[in-house]
Amino acid sequence: MKAVVTVVGRDTVGILAKVAGVCAETNVNVEEVTQSILSGTFAMIMVVDVTACTIDFAELQQCFNAAGEEKGVDIKVTRQELYDAMHHI
Template sequence: MEAVITVVGNDKVGILAQVCTACAEANVNVEEVTQRILRGTFAMIMLVDVSSCSMDFTAFAEKMKQKGDELGVDVRCTRQEIYDAMHRI
């Protein structure tokens, strides 16, 4: 199963590294990443494979939210099928 992780907040060193480390700790594979700095705001979208995650999806999503709180950025984790349905016109 795939999921989409979005990260938005004030740019600072280490955001990508710490979010990726949190994924690795949960045995979640990062498949694709795109990121930009928009006038000092860090914006990133990640596509991850959660099929081998060491915890259930809800716990992983909460772990990612907590990581965002530690970093001072907004981190959201959404199942790919829900993300697709929300953004379908």
């Protein structure tokens, strides 16, 4: 089961490490990472496999919320099907 983690906010040191840390703790496998900085805004997208995740999806979202608050960025985790539905015919 694939999900997409998006991180948007002001660039600071250690964002990638923080998000990757949450993934490692919850047994979420990171498959792909892209990141860019557009006019000072940090945008990172991670495609992850949550099949073997040790906690349920709502709890995973809460972990990312807490990590986001700590780093001052907005982190969302969303099932991949949403993007497929909206952007592919």
